[in-house]
Amino acid sequence: MKRIRELAGASLLVVLVTSGLNTAQARDAKIPGDRFLSWNEAHRNVYVSGLMDAEEHLVDTCVPDATAEQLSKVLTSWLREHPEAMRDPAHRAFVRAVSEMCKE
DSSP, rough: OOHHHHHHHHHHHHHHHHHHHHHHHTTTOOOOOOOHHOOOOHHHHHHHHHHHHOOOOOOOOOOOOHHHHHHHHHHHHHHOGGGGGTTSSSHHHHHHHHHHHOOO
C-alpha cells in the first residue's frame, strides 16, 4: 500500500510540474512541427493543452468545447497535410489549424 501511495504521489508531482511549465512555456517554445509529430500521443496532448491555455481566446472563440486530445489530432493532421510547415514552430501551426477551423 505504501508503494502505491509513493507512485501516486510521484505521478501527481510530474503532472503538476509538467502542467505549470506547459502553460508558461508553450507559446514561446521553439518546438518544430516534425518534433511534435515524433512524440507519443500523451506527450502531444500535454503540449497541446499548454497551447490551448496560451491561445485561450482563439480556442474559446473557434472551438470552445474541444479537448486537448481532439486538438492534438487536428494539429497532427494539419502538420501532415502541410509538410512545408514542419520546420516552423508547432505553436504557429496550432494557431493556423485552429484558425482554419474557425472559418468553417
